[in-house]
Amino acid sequence: MAALTTEPIDQTALGALVLRPGYGAVTSFVGHVRNHHGGRSVDRLCYSAYHQMAERECAAIAEEAMTRWEVVVAVRHRLGDLVVGDIAVAVAIGSAHRAEGFAACRFVIEEVKRRVPIWKHEHYADGTSAWVDPTAGVERSESEGP
């Protein structure tokens, strides 16, 4: 199933995808758009991706987690325009017990952030906007005026 979506992410439905009769745990990470970044007030943002590679990396990360732990993995990342409070990314892990669920969930979200080619363009309350560069802090790339 595709990891990237332009539709709102349903975390309950994602959790249902990884539940199995022998599993006693669904462990989730849900990342929301927050209203601040780098000391600036964020109004909204737009995610874009290198689609083919992003899907391939998400599938590879899920496979790696399922090889390493006895778990089932589901990942979704939103693309397009989001506002404060929207779900940007969600990971759901189904497992027999909580220990492997927490470990796999942490692994998957960290690897998604590290490896999946997705970019975030933030729009600020002062009317400016910038591409987020985690390697260099916030870079202002353009100004939209007030």
Added chain:
Amino acid sequence: MTAFRVELFARYAELLGAEEVALELPTPVTVSMVTDALRALPGGEVLPARPVLARNLRIAAPADTIEPGDLLALLPPLAGG
């Protein structure tokens, strides 16, 4: 000479003013030759010295050789999640 295209994304697409560029370089072409050629384009001078290039959906090393038909993409620092 080998002709190929490089996809551009996010801030790098803005810097170079295009979502794709066509290049032609002397064979054999390496990843570092591609990134040097991109840095020589108008707007490319602000790219990092060794920007990340994906070859066939995987991060490529500077010395990797480009084959005709390879999928190439220049990747700005990732910011998902």
